[in-house]
Amino acid sequence: MKILVTGSAGFIGFHVAKYLLERNDTVFGLDNFNPYYSVKLKQDRDAEPRKYSKYKSIIMDLCDSDKLRDLFVSEKFDKVCNIAAQAGVRYSLEHPHAYINSNIVGFLNILDRCRHNHISRLVYASSSAVIPNSPSRKRTESIIPEASMQPAKNQMS
Ligand SMILES: NC(=O)c1ccc[n+]([C@@H]2O[C@H](COP(=O)([O-])OP(=O)(O)OC[C@H]3O[C@@H](n4cnc5c(N)ncnc54)[C@H](O)[C@@H]3O)[C@@H](O)[C@H]2O)c1
Secondary structure, eight states, X not given: OEXXXXXXXXXXXXXXXXXXXXXXXXXXXXXXXXXXXXHHHHHHHHHTGGGSTTEEEEEOOTTOHHHHHHHHHHHOOSEEXXXXXXXXXXXXXXXXXXXXXXXXXXXXXXXXXXHHTTOSEEEEOOOGGGSOSOTTSOOOTTOOOTGGGSOOHHHHO
């Protein structure tokens, strides 16, 4: 199976890529290595899956629709895991464009490429911001995250 994992230098994407490689899949890890946090940490993560012969690391931004189109055409992926995203809530107050670019435009580009290339399975990550804080509450997909979707009062001032 040939699988594209976006955000492969990130916390979750890195583990997803490694899991799939251990399963003997061929993995293309895509990341733009942006400086939201340590680029060195992302490079160190990326060095791990590169030890596998079935791994290919690609530096690319999901917003680059032309390069993404060419990648899908040339590689003919079976499945896609879109884990690349601009995470965090506080950062959005000062960097709103980063969220629109990666989470809206980038995700739309992935959806579009999957549609045009007849990708049978697309897995993507929801925002961690929708997970309620209370440890006592059971976490299910049907939870309506009323409180956790609101920025804290001090973040609005
Ligand atoms: N970490 C958690 O506990 C958690 C929990 C639930 C959901 N999530 C969600 O999972 C997703 C990934 O979270 P994470 O913790 O791995 O974040 P992360 O910041 O560690 O990883 C995201 C990766 O995506 C890359 N990236 C961002 N924008 C990109 C773009 N336009 N093009 C290419 N690469 C890009 C970044 O460089 C980074 O390496 C987010 O949507 C997050 O909200 C995370």
